[in-house]
Amino acid sequence: MSILVVGSVAFDSIQTPFGKADDILGGSASYFSTSASFFTDVNLVAVIGDDFPQEHIDFLESRNVNLAGLQKTEGKTFRWKGRYEYDLNEAHTLETHLNVFESFKPVLPESYRDAEYVFLANIDPELQLEVLKQVENPKLVACDTMNFWIDGKKQELIKTLAKVDILVINEAEVRQLADEPNLIKAAAIVRGFGPKTLVVKRGEYGVLMFGEGSVFSVPAYPLEEVFDPTGAGDTFAGGFIGYLAATRNLDEQNLRKATVFGSVMASFTVEKFSLDRLKEIDYTEISDRYRKIKLLTDFADID
Amino acid sequence: MSILVVGSVAFDSIQTPFGKADDILGGSASYFSTSASFFTDVNLVAVIGDDFPQEHIDFLESRNVNLAGLQKTEGKTFRWKGRYEYDLNEAHTLETHLNVFESFKPVLPESYRDAEYVFLANIDPELQLEVLKQVENPKLVACDTMNFWIDGKKQELIKTLAKVDILVINEAEVRQLADEPNLIKAAAIVRGFGPKTLVVKRGEYGVLMFGEGSVFSVPAYPLEEVFDPTGAGDTFAGGFIGYLAATRNLDEQNLRKATVFGSVMASFTVEKFSLDRLKEIDYTEISDRYRKIKLLTDFADID
Numbered sequence: 176m177s178i179l180v181v182g183s184v185a186f187d188s189i190q191t192p193f194g195k196a197d198d199i200l201g202g203s204a205s206y207f208s209t210s211a212s213f214f215t216d217v218n219l220v221a222v223i224g225d226d227f228p229q230e231h232i233d234f235l236e237s238r239n240v241n242l243a244g245l246q247k248t249e250g251k252t253f254r255w256k257g258r259y260e261y262d263l264n265e266a267h268t269l270e271t272h273l274n275v276f277e278s279f280k281p282v283l284p285e286s287y288r289d290a291e292y293v294f295l296a297n298i299d300p301e302l303q304l305e306v307l308k309q310v311e312n313p314k315l316v317a318c319d320t321m322n323f324w325i326d327g328k329k330q331e332l333i334k335t336l337a338k339v340d341i342l343v344i345n346e347a348e349v350r351q352l353a354d355e356p357n358l359i360k361a362a363a364i365v366r367g368f369g370p371k372t373l374v375v376k377r378g379e380y381g382v383l384m385f386g387e388g389s390v391f392s393v394p395a396y397p398l399e400e401v402f403d404p405t406g407a408g409d410t411f412a413g414g415f416i417g418y419l420a421a422t423r424n425l426d427e428q429n430l431r432k433a434t435v436f437g438s439v440m441a442s443f444t445v446e447k448f449s450l451d452r453l454k455e456i457d458y459t460e461i462s463d464r465y466r467k468i469k470l471l472t473d474f475a476d477i478d
Numbered sequence: 479m480s481i482l483v484v485g486s487v488a489f490d491s492i493q494t495p496f497g498k499a500d501d502i503l504g505g506s507a508s509y510f511s512t513s514a515s516f517f518t519d520v521n522l523v524a525v526i527g528d529d530f531p532q533e534h535i536d537f538l539e540s541r542n543v544n545l546a547g548l549q550k551t552e553g554k555t556f557r558w559k560g561r562y563e564y565d566l567n568e569a570h571t572l573e574t575h576l577n578v579f580e581s582f583k584p585v586l587p588e589s590y591r592d593a594e595y596v597f598l599a600n601i602d603p604e605l606q607l608e609v610l611k612q613v614e615n616p617k618l619v620a621c622d623t624m625n626f627w628i629d630g631k632k633q634e635l636i637k638t639l640a641k642v643d644i645l646v647i648n649e650a651e652v653r654q655l656a657d658e659p660n661l662i663k664a665a666a667i668v669r670g671f672g673p674k675t676l677v678v679k680r681g682e683y684g685v686l687m688f689g690e691g692s693v694f695s696v697p698a699y700p701l702e703e704v705f706d707p708t709g710a711g712d713t714f715a716g717g718f719i720g721y722l723a724a725t726r727n728l729d730e731q732n733l734r735k736a737t738v739f740g741s742v743m744a745s746f747t748v749e750k751f752s753l754d755r756l757k758e759i760d761y762t763e764i765s766d767r768y769r770k771i772k773l774l775t776d777f778a779d780i781d
Contacts, residue, residue, distance in 0.1 A: 391777070466780070474694070474731070
């Protein structure tokens with residue numbers, strides 16, 4: 176079962192304590208779709224400028240990502256420049272050039288409109304809602320957002336969330352959206368806005384998933400080299416939704432497995448710049464790391 | 479099997495966003511021994527001033543804590559005053575009055591010297607080593623430390639660590655002690671100083687335990703009300719060492735169970751000021767919360 180993702184395709188320029196790279200392939204839709212492509216096919220909606228090289232198109236197509244919804248517009252592709260210090264949990268934005276992304280109006284090709292699994296990456300919540308209006312009868316709608324929209328378009332975001340089944344956001348954003356410092360209380364408030372399932376990304380501390388009367392915790396896979404955390408969240412979402420779409424099962428146990436697969440995928444992305452690490456791996460490495468997370472968290476119950 | 483603990487007994491004055499309390503019972507040895515007392519007997523070594531009320535003595539004795547090693551000296555008991563903001567992971571020290579603790583020389587009563595399980599709470603690493611010289615043939619030595627000693631007495635601390643089986647410290651302190659920002663690499667460096675097992679406390683993010691070729695992760699129990707985090711680390715250590723001493727089993731699986739029991743105990747302590755919550759609970763509540771952490775972390779393996 177293929178997934179619909181709407182988000183950004185971008186060029187990133189990144190400095191970390193371990194290296195530096197300019198104009199590498201980035202953007203939420205790139206990370207999401209490459210990650211999800213290990214589990215199922217992906218239909219992508221995004222916009223690029225006329226400076227976007229064929230090489231990246233070829234790569235995404237090689238991953239079975241359908242690019243019928245990738246609009247090519249006059250102008251330059253979205254560019255982001257950021258820096259990380261040793262605290263890799265925090266990105267410092269140096270430059271943002273929205274370019275063609277500024278006037279992005281997501282339009283779904285006819286062939287995408289019967290999408291069953293939808294991921295609305297971090298874009299304007301009003302655009303997220305526009306996308307949903309173009310989808311006939313989705314089985315599962317998941318979305319991401321960020322502090323910028325919580326600050327500037329909170330009411331629009333809450334309107335969108337009413338139509339969303341799973342919200343995947345950062346810990347600080349959960350607290351900000353709920354206006355509540357305690358995460359457990361904040362999660363309950365945010366679930367009250369609509370999403371039955373809330374997936375809270377905590378960077379190197381892993382993920383907490385809140386459902387009806389249940390909480391699930393999975394740690395990040397412990398890595399000796401976290402090279403560049405850019406894209407970890409969207410890669411997580413790609414593995415998470417990818418696994419759900421591939422298995423067509425939304426029960427609690429399967430949501431938990433999906434969370435672990437998402438964590439596994441994110442752990443690969445951060446090992447190299449851009450999608451470089453995802454380009455190297457296969458399903459054997461993914462399942463191997465899944466089992467390692469199982470061992471990492473395993474302990475005996477008491478009588 | 480009883481445990482020997484050497485540490486502080488103190489009065490704390492604490493402000494949190496949720497309340498304020500003055501001169502309440504605190505100190506590493508108080509938290510540790512009360513927590514461990516749910517699993518086994520404890521022999522305590524610490525110092526108090528002549529202002530220390532009988533009420534607290536009676537309480538510790540009611541928990542089967544042996545106070546033969548509690549020195550009473552002329553002067554005032556150690557006092558600490560601190561404040562927490564909404565970020566409860568960080569304590570802001572307002573005042574520290576060492577008082578009688580400044581000249582504390584731990585002396586083990588004859589009856590303590592055959593101790594098999596030893597916990598050296600956060601005191602001067604030279605004193606920690608002095609204590610070990612007074613113990614005949616310990617089966618397990620665990621210790622804590624803090625940034626103050628890593629800054630000021632790093633070589634002395636490393637000398638002590640050579641005699642230690644399990645080090646229980648905060649995440650930032652592991653990085654500081656190893657002089658390495660990556661936690662996984664830092665853990666390997668610190669284990670190289672002596673402790674075969676390193677238990678890393680991450681506050682609301684739980685605990686990571688590093689052993690020979692293994693890592694174990696357990697999340698903190700999710701609480702809607704974290705009232706006062708003071709003593710969480712020592713309470714964790716009390717449950718952890720208490721369970722190990724009670725079961726007399728140091729294999730990996732039992733160390734993992736001990737880590738979960740430690741996390742359970744810490745989750746109670748932070749729900750109220752001082753030892754107030756530990757005074758209310760019984761083993762049924764402890765085992766109930768253990769099972770809840772099991773449910774919180776449980777997910778299916780893949781074929």
